[in-house]
Amino acid sequence: MKRYSIVLALVIPLLVMVLIKSFTTGHFRSDASKWAESSINQTNLIMQEQLKSLEEKPLMVILDEGKAIPDEVGETVNIPARTLLEKDNQKKLRAHTGSIVLVSADPAISAKIWMLLSQMGYKKLYILTDSTDNEVLKYKFRPDTGTVPEL
Amino acid sequence: MNTRQNLSAILVLLGIILAFLPLSGKYSLREKPDKLLSEVLDEKTCFTADQVARFVVTEDSTVQLIDLRSAEEFKRFSIPGAINIPYNELMALDLESYLNRDVRSIFYSNGDYQSGYALIIARGLGYKNCFVMKGGLNEWYNLVMNSRFSGETITARENALFETRTKARRMFTELNSMPDSLKARYRESKEIERKKLDGGCE
């Protein structure tokens, strides 16, 4: 044993640190772009009527405080965004095996939460949206051809 | 055991550990999730369209607008001073040159989704100087471009706000009405020089 003491003294602490790092849950997964993929092609957005077409009943997560619950399509829980990462809430989310649908009146909140949870390794995660054109400009730019500015 | 055998044993064991680790060059978020969550839910990470209009009007050099829309949309029109990083290219880029700066970076898209995603990515990577424009260009249009004064009396505050909006609207319209060649030249002048990693013997 003594012959290998230097070897073990160096390797074991490093191995332990690596193992701790690998098995700590509640941190972000590696390769951010992989987990963000469905936000690029917008398949992470889902509309009310599409909910029924999901294979399993989704877990609806209401992110706003004291918000009314929408039509019963699945199990509904109210988890205010601020408390999302508390242990009990994470347990609830991890325990659910099917899809999870984020609901909030503020699209900015659901977007941030979606990316946060995705990066933590949640799959089948959706944002409930009333229209898919949140990222479409509702106005039209009218150029003013009368003036030519100086540059 | 002599030094060589010790060293060999240590290196081989460490090498075996490394061979099992996923060490892709791709980046992942480093911030602690709970810290990041409370950070991004804070109102301080949001600027209203009116605040952005004021930055534009005063040509504030401590602010960098980042347009997340596609290159075509950006080519058609954009907020004066903005640079374009299409959201679908965001994660393929080396963000260091764009975000590791003393100026505040403000993301905007048409709505709230893409800027929200980008904020998580940027702040999660540790770039603290990143913000969003709430409501995106839709809100910008709603507040700034279509602002109209109605009523009888006006307070000094309202007047200042109204003037800023009018000025921002004029700048926006003037810039985006320019012929494409001039527009391209203007945008080139705004481009950020890509940082080159320092090193080697040069």
Added chain:
Amino acid sequence: MGPITSLPGFPAWLDLLIAFIIGIGFGFALEQAGFSSSRKLAGMFYGYDTTVIKVFFTAAIVALVGSQFLSYLGLLNLNLVFVNEYYVTASIVGGVIMGAGFIMGGFCPGTGVSALSIGKIDALFYVLGGLTGAFLFAETYPLIQPLANGAYRGPVKINEVLGLSPGLFTLLMIAAAVVMFWLAELAEKKFARPDITDKI
């Protein structure tokens, strides 16, 4: 999260101070390795002293393994560490010229400067020659420019070329080095010249 100096607002003077301190460590390690002796360095190519290969590969592997662990533990962002750019012809031709210089002079620039610091007069001449070489390069640069800048491949990583993960490649490199160390010690026994190496 390293590299520390790429953090925003890092003062330039501290960057230069770090350079100086790293230089001290560099010089100290080279001298302690015995690299201030040209005959020891040259011994590498005649088999009587293989210190060069031992120090060189140990150092490269320690840094490689260390940086990968730091990266995995989230302490170092390897995307921000400089990766040498690959100019195919320049690397090969330059390497061949360097090899010739190595066997003639018995030093490489780092070891030459470190040997100069302990009073080796041949190292002084070597460093003066080095300054002349840099001057000649600058003056002949217009002629040699196409060779120097040709066949640019960018900062390519060897494991990507081979399609291996960085960790696996590191393991293979370690295995190769371990075998090499063992062979080096056999060679040292075979071509032993204690009269040269023991003096150091």
Added chain:
Amino acid sequence: MNPYLAGTLLGLVLLFSMYLAGRGLGASGGLKYCVVSIVGAIDKSHADKSVYYNKYFEDGQNPISNWLTLVIFGVLAGGFISGAVSKRLKFKIEKSPKISNFRRLFFAFTGGVFFVYGAQLARGCTSGAALSGMAVLSLAGFITMMAIFGSAYAFAWFFRKNWI
């Protein structure tokens, strides 16, 4: 010092350099910056005209206050400290007893010319390109390393008298 321990020490220095500054070690670059600043001091107009030198004077800074130059000054200091610790400080010409001092100094000088010329071409020497390059798995580092050692082995026979 035991070569493996010395190698580990050198590796840790390199690792610190990567961690602190995001770059490897380098020696030939420092010599170049010395030359550049000497040329700039002697004949500024020549330096401004040359395609090679002018890039170093663009920002109006003295090329001597450069990362790589300070590394070289550090190497001088570090080597001296180590020599003092191990009691190796001594003026001498190290050579094979079979050759003259002149021959040794001549080859040392020529070797220096060749080495740094090659290092400029390959953008780094044994430390800047080969050692630091290998530590970041750079293909250029491995190629340069093989070229240096391969060529030194190939030429070793011609210069054997200098060393053995």
